[in-house]
Amino acid sequence: xxxxxxxxxxxxxxxRLRLWLRLLKASGLIEEELRRRLRREFESTLPRFDVxxxxxxxxxxxxxxxxxxxLRVSNGNVxxxxxxxxxxxxALRVAxxxxxxxxxxxxxxxxxxxxxxQAAAHEGWVSELMGDLGEAEIAALSAQLGHLTQSxxxxx
Amino acid sequence: xxxxxxxxxxxxxxxRLRLWLRLLKASGLIEEELRRRLRREFESTLPRFDVxxxxxxxxxxxxxxxxxxxLRVSNGNVxxxxxxxxxxxxALRVAxxxxxxxxxxxxxxxxxxxxxxQAAAHEGWVSELMGDLGEAEIAALSAQLGHLTQSxxxxx
Numbered sequence: 556x557x558x559x560x561x562x563x564x565x566x567x568x569x570x571r572l573r574l575w576l577r578l579l580k581a582s583g584l585i586e587e588e589l590r591r592r593l594r595r596e597f598e599s600t601l602p603r604f605d606v607x608x609x610x611x612x613x614x615x616x617x618x619x620x621x622x623x624x625x626l627r628v629s630n631g632n633v634x635x636x637x638x639x640x641x642x643x644x645x646a647l648r649v650a651x652x653x654x655x656x657x658x659x660x661x662x663x664x665x666x667x668x669x670x671x672x673q674a675a676a677h678e679g680w681v682s683e684l685m686g687d688l689g690e691a692e693i694a695a696l697s698a699q700l701g702h703l704t705q706s707x708x709x710x711x
Numbered sequence: 712x713x714x715x716x717x718x719x720x721x722x723x724x725x726x727r728l729r730l731w732l733r734l735l736k737a738s739g740l741i742e743e744e745l746r747r748r749l750r751r752e753f754e755s756t757l758p759r760f761d762v763x764x765x766x767x768x769x770x771x772x773x774x775x776x777x778x779x780x781x782l783r784v785s786n787g788n789v790x791x792x793x794x795x796x797x798x799x800x801x802a803l804r805v806a807x808x809x810x811x812x813x814x815x816x817x818x819x820x821x822x823x824x825x826x827x828x829q830a831a832a833h834e835g836w837v838s839e840l841m842g843d844l845g846e847a848e849i850a851a852l853s854a855q856l857g858h859l860t861q862s863x864x865x866x867x
Binding site for chain 2 (some may be wrong): 567568569570571572573574575577578579580581582584585586588678679681682684685686687688690692693694695696697699700701702703704706707708
């Protein structure tokens with residue numbers, strides 16, 4: 556919490572509310588455009604892309620519970636998405652020796668290749684969508700959002 | 712688009728991607744906490760709150776199509792939410808003279824009162840969640856997000 560008392564808390568809380576609405580609007584607009592492009596270019600979805608992104612960071616595989624934990628913000632139906640990735644040959648389930656009920660999910664070589672293509676396109680789209688922001692502005696915004704996220708996670 | 716070419720586009724696109732992930736994370740964390748509190752304190756949801764917020768700005772009422780247009784980012788099931796608000800006595804449908812198929816939806820006096828209570832709590836929660844940000848930081852972040860949103864809307 557900020558320990559300096561504001562001269563009047565009324566305008567500050569309105570400023571914070573305005574900031575929240577702007578944050579929500581900016582992220583909503585970008586997300587909407589990324590969803591549209593993933594669908595159009597790759598017949599994919601943002602939750603599916605997020606699942607593949609998580610799996611791509613763990614080449615040895617993840618338990619379903621670990622995957623759900625990693626994806627808690629994106630809210631997709633993880634089980635259904637993994638099932639579809641397996642059917643499409645993009646992911647596979649690997650038995651864990653000594654634990655018959657657990658299985659690890661990981662990307663297949665084809666899944667890794669698919670994700671690499673989509674991730675490169677995704678990075679290009681984000682870069683294009685943020686193309687009006689200069690280097691200094693990006694650094695400032697990024698630092699401030701990092702600060703905000705830290706304080707939010709501290710409060711959890 | 713930024714017309715100044717970057718010295719190398721590779722690090723800039725990574726910076727922009729990092730910024731997007733931070734934006735997504737910050738808004739996700741705040742949204743998650745607001746959802747939790749709306750449910751706990753008011754047995755309500757964010758889409759329902761958003762519908763009431765939109766209706767509260769139009770005391771004369773809105774057509775369903777106008778309401779859906781206003782709420783395009785929040786993605787809730789507008790028809791179902793309005794139906795529930797009507798059942799709960801928080802909103803009502805008003806016939807439009809001369810247009811038998813159209814109806815305006817508006818908040819009842821009780822709905823306005825409910826929303827005023829929830830909006831005050833919501834503003835307090837946002838202010839608390841952003842409590843670590845000082846006044847100058849809020850102003851800077853808000854201006855930059857405003858700039859980003861403008862450039863995103865221009866590109867649509």
